[in-house]
Amino acid sequence: MNIRGRVWKFGDDINTDYMAPGFVKNQPWELVKKAILHIHPGFTSGFKPGDVIVAGENFGCGSSREAAPANLKRLEVGCVVAESFGRIFLRNSIAIAFPVLICKGVTAEFEEGEELELDFAQSLVRNKTRGTEIRGTPLAPELVRIVTAGGMMQLLKQQAAGPGGA
Amino acid sequence: MGRMHGMTMAEKILARASGRARVRPGEFLTAAVDLVMANDAQFPQSCKALEDIGLKRVFDPEKIVVVIDHWVPANTPMVAEMHRGIRATVKELGIRHFYDAGVGIEHKVIPEKGHALPGQLIVGSDSHSTTYGALGAASTGIGLTELAYVMYTGKLWFQVPPSIKFNLTGRLGHGVAPKDLMLALLGKFTTQAGQYKSVEFAGPAAESMSMEGRLTLANISSEMGAKFALFAADATTVEYLRARTNVPVRAFGPDEDADYEAVHTIDCSKIEPQVAIPHKPDNVKNVSELSEIRVDQAFIGSCTNAHAEDLQRAALIMKGRKVAPGTRFLVIPASHEVMVEAMKNGSLATLVEAGAMVGTPGCGPCAGGSTGVLGPGETGIASTNRNFKGRGGSAESFLYLASPETVAASAIEGRIADPRKYLPKGPQ
Numbered sequence: 001m002n003i004r005g006r007v008w009k010f011g012d013d014i015n016t017d018y019m020a021p022g023f024v025k026n027q028p029w030e031l032v033k034k035a036i037l038h039i040h041p042g043f044t045s046g047f048k049p050g051d052v053i054v055a056g057e058n059f060g061c062g063s064s065r066e067a068a069p070a071n072l073k074r075l076e077v078g079c080v081v082a083e084s085f086g087r088i089f090l091r092n093s094i095a096i097a098f099p100v101l102i103c104k105g106v107t108a109e110f111e112e113g114e115e116l117e118l119d120f121a122q123s124l125v126r127n128k129t130r131g132t133e134i135r136g137t138p139l140a141p142e143l144v145r146i147v148t149a150g151g152m153m154q155l156l157k158q159q160a161a162g163p164g165g166a
Numbered sequence: 167m168g169r170m171h172g173m174t175m176a177e178k179i180l181a182r183a184s185g186r187a188r189v190r191p192g193e194f195l196t197a198a199v200d201l202v203m204a205n206d207a208q209f210p211q212s213c214k215a216l217e218d219i220g221l222k223r224v225f226d227p228e229k230i231v232v233v234i235d236h237w238v239p240a241n242t243p244m245v246a247e248m249h250r251g252i253r254a255t256v257k258e259l260g261i262r263h264f265y266d267a268g269v270g271i272e273h274k275v276i277p278e279k280g281h282a283l284p285g286q287l288i289v290g291s292d293s294h295s296t297t298y299g300a301l302g303a304a305s306t307g308i309g310l311t312e313l314a315y316v317m318y319t320g321k322l323w324f325q326v327p328p329s330i331k332f333n334l335t336g337r338l339g340h341g342v343a344p345k346d347l348m349l350a351l352l353g354k355f356t357t358q359a360g361q362y363k364s365v366e367f368a369g370p371a372a373e374s375m376s377m378e379g380r381l382t383l384a385n386i387s388s389e390m391g392a393k394f395a396l397f398a399a400d401a402t403t404v405e406y407l408r409a410r411t412n413v414p415v416r417a418f419g420p421d422e423d424a425d426y427e428a429v430h431t432i433d434c435s436k437i438e439p440q441v442a443i444p445h446k447p448d449n450v451k452n453v454s455e456l457s458e459i460r461v462d463q464a465f466i467g468s469c470t471n472a473h474a475e476d477l478q479r480a481a482l483i484m485k486g487r488k489v490a491p492g493t494r495f496l497v498i499p500a501s502h503e504v505m506v507e508a509m510k511n512g513s514l515a516t517l518v519e520a521g522a523m524v525g526t527p528g529c530g531p532c533a534g535g536s537t538g539v540l541g542p543g544e545t546g547i548a549s550t551n552r553n554f555k556g557r558g559g560s561a562e563s564f565l566y567l568a569s570p571e572t573v574a575a576s577a578i579e580g581r582i583a584d585p586r587k588y589l590p591k592g593p594q
């Protein structure tokens with residue numbers, strides 16, 4: 001599973017309220033879209049499907065709302081590579097098969113607009129613009145299995161359909 | 167082979183729940199949960215996610231508790247319809263432990279009704295599910311897909327967290343609340359301090375703390391990023407649960423030789439009333455530095471700080487005084503039980519006489535969902551746990567976090583104020 005895209009950079013403590021703001025709750029997607037990560041001045045207008053996010057510490061901290069990674073996935077953000085994540089955001093991302101990777105030092109490795117390639121299974125992050133490479137924290141095989149199965153509900157569907165059910 | 171170290175509370179609980187003799191930080195495991203808390207913010211969507219793949223049952227209806235609290239009473243026809251759906255679904259699934267609108271906020275109701283017990287592994291569909299750690303349970307938040315999965319299977323993956331310990335010594339000063347202690351910890355150690363970690367509160371000041379104070383600390387630990395926030399279950403815990411459950415409750419704590427990644431000793435007597443300034447809970451200052459900040463609204467409420475004790479301490483400050491003209495004072499007890507107690511002991515009467523508006527037990531404007539929100543350009547001070555931009559109302563509003571005492575004092579002055587000058591002299 002390789003993901004390649006242009007980098008948008010975010011700082012520390014980007015909370016889930018910024019990815020799924022209360023003020024666009026239950027609004028049409030066209031409106032929601034414009035509010036996602038409005039904390040970055042250029043992101044809402046400049047983002048193209050397939051672009052990726054590089055962030056600092058504690059990305060996705062705060063509320064447990066799964067709409068946060070779900071909105072990024074629906075926006076077609078390729079992946080998020082961050083110094084660290086809010087733990088529920090990380091769990092939610094894995095549960096819905098949205099690729100995320102903890103990677104110490106990644107913010108120093110990328111400038112905004114550079115080209116990133118993530119080899120998810122190997123936890124390898126390449127800067128295609130500079131030709132450098134950095135390794136993130138590998139996810140346990142069980143978690144990689146959830147993501148490659150397409151998320152927890154897919155996994156549950158397979159298990160429930162299997163012999164004797166889940 | 168060297169001597170084996172004992173286990174922290176988190177390690178003991180995860181080992182038991184995964185059927186292992188011992189576990190180490192960093193290990194991944196699958197564990198059976200003892201309790202699942204689901205609220206109106208996620209339960210309907212999780213049930214829908216299960217239905218979408220043709221599943222309509224839960225692993226054990228007795229181990230699931232459902233609470234309606236985020237939008238109560240229903241404020242739009244859509245919410246009313248959603249609540250109606252929840253009532254029907256809990257019946258269909260055979261979930262008996264269901265608390266309808268008005269019983270209270272989930273993180274108050276679960277302890278109050280005796281659902282969370284020492285040594286349990288609990289997950290809840292809310293980031294402040296760490297709260298039940300006040301009772302010695304390893305409890306943490308999950309999202310809606312994981313909620314669907316765990317409601318069906320009763321199991322979930324966990325990574326064993328490293329544990330850190332806050333050794334609380336000394337005594338909180340007169341007019342200084344558990345909330346101030348927690349804000350001080352956030353200010354000192356930041357929102358990163360508990361990232362992926364299990365936080366244990368220990369030491370004489372933890373041991374002498376009331377259950378309500380413990381609930382406040384375990385609740386805001388979520389703002390530290392903590393996965394679990396635990397107090398050892400002791401005589402206070404047993405006493406609290408005595409009339410609330412038929413299950414025998416025993417003391418529970420870490421092994422004496424447990425391994426901690428860090429131990430921080432905090433002298434509680436050095437702590438002053440604290441205020442977190444917009445827009446982060448670890449942006450903390452002493453209350454004395456903020457006396458110029460005018461407030462449009464002062465709010466005592468939320469799962470953090472709307473306990474009976476909180477209302478009582480606020481009432482002590484408000485007694486015989488009035489809310490400043492031009493400032494709105496909003497009080498929402500955390501639960502029906504709290505409201506009844508506050509009515510009986512007179513604290514609610516005192517607050518209403520001072521000019522408080524009182525709301526239905528529930529989340530209120532804490533997450534901006536129900537009435538009492540802030541308008542553009544407005545400033546609020548609240549006893550809640552989060553002051554992110556736009557939380558509690560307009561994205562152009564400013565929210566300060568403080569203890570119920572400081573919120574009450576600020577309501578009197580119409581600007582951020584030190585509660586200590588309004589307190590009768592001598593220890594409480």
Ligand code: SF4
Binds near residue numbers: 469
């Ligand atoms: S009171 Fe606030 S923090 Fe607590 S559960 Fe409700 S919305 Fe969440």
